[in-house]
Amino acid sequence: MIALGQDEIAKYPFLADAGQYLKDKGFTLEQFGTDPDLKQLVEKAFNRIEVAADGKIYQSDLIADQASNQAALPREVFSFLLAIVLLKLSGMTTLIKRFALAEARRAEKYLEKDLANISDESKKQLAIKIIDDLFSIQVKKQDDFFVIPVSDYLTHSINFHEREWKLINRHVENGLVFLSPHETVRLIRKELGTYINSKIINAKAPPMISSFEEPVNKLIILSKKFSTYTVTTGEYPPCIKHAIKILEKGENLPHSGRFMLATFLLSKGQSIEQISPLFKNAPDYNERVTLYQLNHLAGTSGSGTHYSCPSCEKLKTQSLCFAIPECANIINPLQFGKKRS
Amino acid sequence: MQENDIKFLEDSFKKYYFEHFDLIHVPNRTFEREFGFQKFNSGMTRHISIKDDKELHLLLMRNIPSDVYCSNGYYSFPNLPMNEKGWKEADLIFDIDAKDLNLECRKNHTISKCNECNEISISNINCAKCNSTKLEKKSLPCKNCIDASKYEVSKLSKILIEDLGVQPNDIHVYFSGNEGFHVYVYNSQFQKIGSRERSELTDYIMFHGAIPETFGMKKFKPNRSSFPDFQEKGWGGRFSKEVYESKSKRSKIISELIINGYSSFQKTLENLSNKIGAKIDPNVTMDIHRIFRLPGSLNSKSGLTKIFCHDITKFDPYTEASFLHENSVEIIVSCPTKFKLKNRTFGPYFDEKVSVPTYAAVYMICKKLATLS
Numbered sequence: 001m002i003a004l005g006q007d008e009i010a011k012y013p014f015l016a017d018a019g020q021y022l023k024d025k026g027f028t029l030e031q032f033g034t035d036p037d038l039k040q041l042v043e044k045a046f047n048r049i050e051v052a053a054d055g056k057i058y059q060s061d062l063i064a065d066q067a068s069n070q071a072a073l074p075r076e077v078f079s080f081l082l083a084i085v086l087l088k089l090s091g092m093t094t095l096i097k098r099f100a101l102a103e104a105r106r107a108e109k110y111l112e113k114d115l116a117n118i119s120d121e122s123k124k125q126l127a128i129k130i131i132d133d134l135f136s137i138q139v140k141k142q143d144d145f146f147v148i149p150v151s152d153y154l155t156h157s158i159n160f161h162e163r164e165w166k167l168i169n170r171h172v173e174n175g176l177v178f179l180s181p182h183e184t185v186r187l188i189r190k191e192l193g194t195y196i197n198s199k200i201i202n203a204k205a206p207p208m209i210s211s212f213e214e215p216v217n218k219l220i221i222l223s224k225k226f227s228t229y230t231v232t233t234g235e236y237p238p239c240i241k242h243a244i245k246i247l248e249k250g251e252n253l254p255h256s257g258r259f260m261l262a263t264f265l266l267s268k269g270q271s272i273e274q275i276s277p278l279f280k281n282a283p284d285y286n287e288r289v290t291l292y293q294l295n296h297l298a299g300t301s302g303s304g305t306h307y308s309c310p311s312c313e314k315l316k317t318q319s320l321c322f323a324i325p326e327c328a329n330i331i332n333p334l335q336f337g338k339k340r341s
Numbered sequence: 342m343q344e345n346d347i348k349f350l351e352d353s354f355k356k357y358y359f360e361h362f363d364l365i366h367v368p369n370r371t372f373e374r375e376f377g378f379q380k381f382n383s384g385m386t387r388h389i390s391i392k393d394d395k396e397l398h399l400l401l402m403r404n405i406p407s408d409v410y411c412s413n414g415y416y417s418f419p420n421l422p423m424n425e426k427g428w429k430e431a432d433l434i435f436d437i438d439a440k441d442l443n444l445e446c447r448k449n450h451t452i453s454k455c456n457e458c459n460e461i462s463i464s465n466i467n468c469a470k471c472n473s474t475k476l477e478k479k480s481l482p483c484k485n486c487i488d489a490s491k492y493e494v495s496k497l498s499k500i501l502i503e504d505l506g507v508q509p510n511d512i513h514v515y516f517s518g519n520e521g522f523h524v525y526v527y528n529s530q531f532q533k534i535g536s537r538e539r540s541e542l543t544d545y546i547m548f549h550g551a552i553p554e555t556f557g558m559k560k561f562k563p564n565r566s567s568f569p570d571f572q573e574k575g576w577g578g579r580f581s582k583e584v585y586e587s588k589s590k591r592s593k594i595i596s597e598l599i600i601n602g603y604s605s606f607q608k609t610l611e612n613l614s615n616k617i618g619a620k621i622d623p624n625v626t627m628d629i630h631r632i633f634r635l636p637g638s639l640n641s642k643s644g645l646t647k648i649f650c651h652d653i654t655k656f657d658p659y660t661e662a663s664f665l666h667e668n669s670v671e672i673i674v675s676c677p678t679k680f681k682l683k684n685r686t687f688g689p690y691f692d693e694k695v696s697v698p699t700y701a702a703v704y705m706i707c708k709k710l711a712t713l714s
């Protein structure tokens with residue numbers, strides 16, 4: 001992993017090994033529950049999540065690149081690590097997602113500044129290394145620009161729907177795309193969020209400490225504000241309804257969700273022309289690609305292979321299942337609502 | 342197609358395959374490729390593996406396929422069903438077809454065959470005899486068609502090399518065997534990208550989706566100095582050559598562009614894509630599971646060979662891709678336009694019985710304009 005200095009950990013706390021960091025500083029989690037001075041940090045952590053849940057970026061105590069004073073640095077890192085502990089204890093994935101996104105936006109600012117730093121070459125190198133290590137994009141400096149291979153650019157830019165991100169609207173030369181520091185960092189925003197999110201998801205939840213109970217309960221209440229899922233009955237199973245709702249809201253449905261939805265509707269006898277408009281709202285909608293993918297799934301194009309709707313079990317592992325009592329005894333969403341003999 | 346016509350085509354194809362094994366090879370990394378073939382008047386057989394040239398030649402002799410295909414994709418298990426194949430990567434392929442180029446000459450050599458009464462005539466909306474609208478179009482591409490396709494190939498190659506960093510010797514151009522060219526790109530940084538990325542790449546190559554800001558035009562306060570200049574690399578330079586025409590006119594034209602405004606500029610860009618964009622078929626390039634006609638094999642739409650072009654500027658498909666026999670055969674043919682093969686001109690024929698060399702007979706039977714007499 002990347003060797004980090006004190007102020008760098010404060011800027012990119014998600015790169016630190018949490019347990020190791022606490023140990024190095026000579027603290028245990030329990031102390032944060034008991035020591036009145038450290039307790040403040042738990043409040044700070046809670047506040048950090050609250051701000052993120054609100055869709056804002058946490059205003060840190062770091063001024064410009066430097067911490068206002070030496071004590072501020074560890075506080076920054078602690079509040080991040082404690083926020084993760086609280087989130088893990090609450091188990092609220094919607095909050096984790098929002099938190100990860102906000103933290104990504106925060107880190108983005110520092111990355112951008114570090115990339116553009118002319119006076120301190122080591123800061124620039126660190127930013128380049130973070131981008132390479134985490135997202136395997138090889139960024140190089142060329143004159144006033146940062147250049148990355150066209151193929152790397154494409155795999156990230158296709159998730160944007162603004163026209164200025166189309167390759168045609170970029171300066172391209174010799175297999176490289178020319179970007180400003182801001183654009184370079186913007187390109188990985190989503191992945192940075194995903195990275196932080198997965199780091200939190202994969203972290204071990206510590207045992208509950210009594211003084212954490214209150215903030216954790218507050219988090220659970222807070223998360224209710226963001227869950228939009230409501231149970232509905234009707235001809236389609238909940239997993240399918242949920243997917244349709246996400247698309248209607250113009251939110252991003254993961255590939256596995258699109259696969260489920262498309263194969264389900266195709267099996268129900270809907271035509272590609274009927275299905276494709278469903279995807280129109282998706283942030284990365286592209287008519288040609290959607291038609292190609294649907295044709296591919298339906299087996300009407302090249303491969304001739306017909307894909308079938310995944311099983312409930314598979315969908316459960318993909319977090320696409322939202323089972324309700326009517327789902328009892330079925331193994332595939334296609335069986336939903338059918339009378340069994 | 343009639344039995345005896347099929348028999349004749351199969352005999353001619355078999356003879357070609359037997360005599361030209363030297364032209365037909367399995368591609369490298371053979372084990373990772375999916376092969377497929379089709380027989381006259383029957384469906385496609387896909388998802389097969391072929392070991393080596395010997396096995397390929399055996400398949401050709403045994404099945405006498407009308408068309409033979411091979412994937413540009415590389416798979417772990419090429420002979421399993423598509424979702425179990427384990428896609429690894431795919432060469433980048435471009436299809437340039439004369440029929441997609443909106444050429445003026447097309448109307449002179451597009452023949453329509455009526456599905457109701459079999460009447461053959463030069464392109465019409467209705468059948469001249471029975472007025473039916475169910476017409477099947479057949480084109481006998483002319484020299485202009487081929488030259489226009491070559492021009493698109495050269496535009497494409499330039500973009501690939503200058504903008505996308507492809508090495509010139511990694512670009513291989515093949516005559517498709519009918520009306521255009523297939524351009525293969527090997528060993529590029531694009532081997533592993535998926536179909537969405539490839540689709541985006543085709544928009545770049547076709548000059549689709551450009552916005553005025555990219556070329557210095559802003560909605561408010563356009564900035565003169567940020568308009569492209571001649572020596573610029575990529576689209577900036579190509580834009581300059583097409584829009585300003587000459588260095589001396591640059592400044593005057595920029596003033597005009599600014600006066601005409603933003604939305605007019607957007608129109609200019611859209612019109613430009615027709616001129617400076619390379620006219621490729623985007624659906625072919627983005628398909629990462631497709632199988633393509635195998636180089637060296639015959640195209641059943643013409644009886645011509647899909648063949649590697651060493652020097653595309655000099656390449657003449659009607660002499661260099663026609664490998665079938667000279668032996669004369671008698672056919673009954675309706676072909677209201679002339680065409681040239683192996684430096685000989687044939688037609689026009691008006692429902693008559695003629696004796697022509699095998700290669701010309703196959704050409705017309707493949708186009709469904711003739712049958713054996």
Ligand code: SF4
Binds near residue numbers: 237240313315330334
């Ligand atoms: S149990 Fe099956 S049908 Fe019901 S929501 Fe889950 S995946 Fe869908």
Ligand SMILES: [Zn+2]
Binds near residue numbers: 470
């Ligand atoms: Zn007719």
Ligand SMILES: [Zn+2]
Binds near residue numbers: 482483484486
């Ligand atoms: Zn022509």
